[in-house]
Amino acid sequence: MTNHQNTSPSSSSSETRIEASDAKTGVVSSLLKGLPTLLVLAAMGGGWMLMHYINSGGSSVKEDVEVTEAGAPSDTLVLPEGKINAAKFESVAAQAQNVQHVHTVPGRLRYDQTKHVDVKAPMDGILAELVVTPGDHVESGDLIAVLRSPEIGQARAEILKRQKERDIAQQVLQRELTLAKNLKEVSAMLDQGQSVDVIEAAFSNRALGAYRQEILSAYSKMRLADELIANIRPLVASGSVSGRTVREREGERQLAETSFRTARDQASFAIEQSKMKAEADVSEADRQLNLAWQSLETLLGYREDKNTVNLSNQEALSRLEVRAPFGGSVEAQGFANNERVMRGDSLVVLANTDSLSVEASIRESDWSAVALQPGTEISVLVPALDDRVFTAKVRYFGREVQADTNSVPLVARIENSEGLLRPGMFVRVTVPIGEAREALSIKPESVLQHENEQFVFVDMNNGAFKRVGVSTGQASDDWVEVTEGLSPGQLVVTHGAFLLKSELLLQGEGD
Template structure:
């Protein structure tokens, strides 16, 4: 794996000992003398014979050998500094890699070379193996709680009129069919009058039909007169049914004045009220909103790259910001067929029971879509260090050498965290003492032999 590498020396052992050897002091002096040439070597000429920067070529400049050996940057096999060895790292072209990237964090692959094999123990560095788990922490996504759209009622006026009385306000819990407001409506009054006329007409038509049928039996009336009476009765019945249906739509009874009672079609909580006493309202505007909050939906934002691993009935575990320590479980019932062009995510829906009303619309949280067929690499939380805006894990390459890996973090599971890239199963990662390794890779600490904070 081709990574940019900059080898640094952790001088913890020297700090613990309290002093450096005279040989190390001489090496440091030689390093200081050689530094001007080494600094200009990045842009200097290459040694055509050995394939490294001419100013850093230990073959042509043997007196640089103890300098790199003192730093622990030395390839015994080939006689070059390990960081620029053209045989061990041909991808570097015989040039040292930069110590940090433009984001101010160590480059992926930065190595920390300890002074001795015993330094890790003295510094308290502990390692644990990264493990692979089927399903692992799942696919991490963001979530937002919304109302169950099947249990939301937006209630408008059934007929234009003036609000005469209010029965509820926002926050009221109502049963199905409960009254919300009384509205006076000229249209309802007119329909009541028409219905009363239709009822009178129907009564007369029924009596007329009975009379014509009796006269026909006595031979006084003709069959044609009976049929005409029957036709009038049918028309009266249709007229009555039409006006009765019109009143039923607005929830008004046949008797009474020109007002009607606006009721709720479902049980729930009144979440909006736009009606006020004396206000003239039309049929097009919403006056009340009633929501049954006994169940809610969680809308998940699934990244485009993770969609192939998401399917219906897939289990989901959620944690909501406002409900710390509470874990919610559900299944995916819907995955949107379209992707948001701005966020490159698709919506997925998870119904959630809400018997105690703790879930509220527009709460935010995090969810894990469990994917049994998906393998995840898990490391201890303590292994993950933040350097500037980057997350790092230090992988042990040898007893005296660690490598910084830039990682991306997924879901958490107890004291483990999913690493979506950067670490392979079975690799040993530093847990306790990883902070010391991090500080040694920061730009201001390189070569200083200290473990200062950022």
């Protein structure tokens, strides 16, 4: 017992190591036995952690996006590149422009009164032929109708009478001119002392009228007296003839010379008087003929060609041709062939619509428009032609204020070369009011409205567009004045602005 109790320390230590070794071996053995179970648990735990990480990561991204969108301003849109390319946005910088206040008033298209007439019968008669029908186009001077009128026949007969009178007066004048010429030549031969036989031979076939006898007879007597004196002078010296006889012959010769000179003077005076009277008669005949033509043309309403007019028979005398005063279209006719018409009856209505009149009323609120000068351009919108806009020029403003509307009429001229406009069409007339001035302006299509608020979209570049509220002033077809909200140079979206408005409204619904 004692020996057992007195066992050495080395022996006790060895036993302890053996027990520990046995225990370690047991643990390892237990671990080896549970290894498959541990591996399965580890795989399950790893999968759970991976799924948790993915879910937590996705939530984090979503939260980041929500935070980003929540942090962005509600009036700013950021569009992806694809949408921007598809929309093809266009922007125009806000800039200073001349802005003219305008006002639009209702109006009507009317005929140009200078080119819309009733072609009336100038006198009573029978409508022998109506050449045109409604819808026909005629040129200025074209034949419209033919009437038979006794009054026209009388007027043409008066012309024939006056023509005959003028022809007679012209013949008389021509004769007086011939007599004056021949008498002047006779006087020259008389001054040369030519004999009566020589003068008679030279003018045997030429007209001298009564002056032949008066002048040549006096000249013959004077020549005879000269011969008698010449014959008795030698006899005076021989005493065969008394001096008294010579003095008598000389007295007779002086009387003959006086008669000759008197006849020449009277002939010269008479021929000048006759020539002047003949010229006056021709002038009077011309005046009467012109008056007859004027009377006829007044009845006809147009000028006839005096060289080609036919006055040969009664039918031609009474023929009255009615011609177009200007080029245009026949709008209506009042009579048929062979009907009796009275003076002033409308045969046809002729109109030229190459240009029309625009008539509108300017009221007190637009009174400054009355100061517009003739020729000022105004805009005319025609609803019947898909709101097409034409340009017209102011002709005049009425002077009298209409009591029932308290307005004055505006009349403008509008060209209708295309033939699209028709009298009676309703139009909207835009007239400038006041003076034009320079103001910050943008394009009209840039201005949008929502819930009674006006706004535009400013291009911030890089796909960002900002909604900016604006206040507008005067507007024209091309520009709108901006009184508040923008600065010069800011790019304002024009094309695509409505798309941005839709995107902004959708974003608001999503929020």
